[in-house]
Amino acid sequence: MTLLTKQLINLIRLLHSDTGQNQIAAGLAFGIFLGFAPFISLQTFLVLFITFVFRVQLGAVFISAFFFKFIAYLLDPVADPIGRALLEHEALRPLWTWMYNVPLLPMTRFNNSIVMGSFIISIILCPILFFVFKQLVIKYQVTLVHRLEKTKAWKFFSATRFYIWYKKYNDLYGA
Known part of the structure; x- marks a missing residue:
């Protein structure tokens, strides 16, 4: 099973539990x-490291990153x-020079105005x-889960092969 599929299943499980908000x-x-960061950059590796260390839900990170990639493209202007204002600010010029000369910091691409902004x-x-997002997750868990499970769409979805596979996986390997 791929890492992404496993994380999505964990996200669904957490959304339907009372914990994990x-x-x-x-x-x-x-x-x-x-x-918002370039795909291969120091920021990406740092965020993934923080995600693994502090037990942040990885499926939520990937889903959110997918949607924010599109928003980042729209927010480039x-x-x-x-970013240009910060990089061209005269008082910050010694900081940018120092950062550029530090061994790994240029991998952040901080000298690009769009990346900095x-x-x-x-x-x-x-x-x-x-x-x-915390308020939305709480509202989802309190109100929408119970309403969703009573709809015809949920009953249709729960009869699909994906959901049956998910339930079988959850019964075998779930917590």
């Missing part, structure tokens, strides 16, 4: 860093002037998104 919300919020937007939005 912080793990899911942090995963969804950390996805903004992966979505906003991120560029923010996207990183600043990510830093600002991540804590806000954590609390928003």
Whole structure:
């Protein structure tokens, strides 16, 4: 079974349990860093390291990163002037020079105005998104799960092969 499929199953399991709100919300919020950062960069590896160390839900990170990649593309015209203003600010020039001469820091691509602006937007939005996603997960778990399971669409979905496979997997390997 692939890592992504396993993480999606874990995400579904956590969404339908009464625990894990912080793990899911942090995963969804950390996805903004992966979505806004270049694919292969130091930021990506740092976020993945933090995700593994602090038990953040990996499936939520990947799903969120997928959607934030599209949003990042749309926000490039906003991120560029923010990054350009920071990179061209005279008082910060010694900091940028020092960072460029430190061995691994140029791998962050901080000298690109769009990458810098996207990183600043990510830093600002991540804590806000954590609390928003936490409230959404709590509301989902309290109200929508019970309503969803009573609908005809859920009954149809629960009869599909994917759901039957999921239930069998959950019975065999689930916690």
